[in-house]
Amino acid sequence: MHGLRYRVFKERLDWEVQTGGEMETDTFDDLKPVYLLLKGSDWRIRGCVRLLPTTGPTMLRDTFPALLGEAVAPASPDIWESSRFALDLPPSTPPKAAGGLAQATYELFAGMIEFGLANNLTRIVTVTDTRMERILRLATWPLSRIGKPQPVGKTEAVAGFLEISHASLLRIRWRGRLNGPVLWQPILGLPHGPCG
Template sequence: MRILTVPPDHYADHPNELAQMHRLRAIVFRGRLEWDVSVTEAGEFDEYDKFDPTYILAIADSARVVGCARLLPTQGPTMLERTFPQLLGTGSLGASSPRVESSRFCVDTTLAEARGGGQLHLATLTMFAGIIEWSMENGYDEIVTATDLRFERILNRAGWPMKRLGEPREIGNTIAIAGSLPADPESFDRVRPMGYRSAISDNARPKIRSAA
């Protein structure tokens, strides 16, 4: 399994992977979690896909997309401030250039591959490592996100605890929470699974050692 990062200027290079991503989002958010999201025959899309995000994708050895997340700098429009400001204690993230927002995180846990440490799925740990690695590479030291209490527990089990930015709130059929996560080498080393591969580490980034 490897991490693929797809910034806006590379969308045209990865149409198949992005199409798989949108279909996976539909399966997870509408099908499994029963969220009220917009789904078409092409998959799940929302307004934040129009703001030129970078997508982080976990790719299985079969070339199947098994995990994804969407990253947007917090200087621009974000889901937390526009859609879920009630999750923020102050109602705002404030101006902070080293922050990036992660949203639409999901993994295909039906994949028949080994699970990682603490029984977390390999795709989950690979995605965590990919998000941290990309954030550090691009000058961000903090990741903010809106998630739920179940996923907050998964982050704790992975050794990447989230700092809450407000109180939990009932939104739709879930109890949602906003939080921030560190993007630093220590967090990367804790979550990175054995055999982790990405375009960044494969290009011999000196500050982050590759997994054996």
């Protein structure tokens, strides 16, 4: 996973990130986060996202507070922060799903929502770039901005909330052509059938 993050954030996006060897890690990895991992048919990790409760340190509050504008950083047990969303798909990846996005994008988004529903979350807060904000909008899981975009390194970054609800999960499943849960352990009480 840390190698995938290195390839995506250091090599591809050229972000200023902490690296050691060909691995990308930061202090938030020391806080025992939840990681959602996407494995390919070859069992290699092809995607990841990190989730942390906002009741402790977060990237938004502790690294990017300028993105809050006049708002206060969330600190609630029903709001978690996502970070380090990354995909590294081989050229042989199956055709794109709706919106020209890889089905793997929808799978990770669905996994985030399933995790949120299973843990009684209402929202996920995230710091992302405006490119990823467009991807979220195409996927029908739009970011509700907290403040205005700001330059961060070589990109425009923005902070915002993502809704955790059965409705958002159904939209993601329908748009991504997902027929049921994506997490390994099905979560009781969630709609499992095809959407549409």
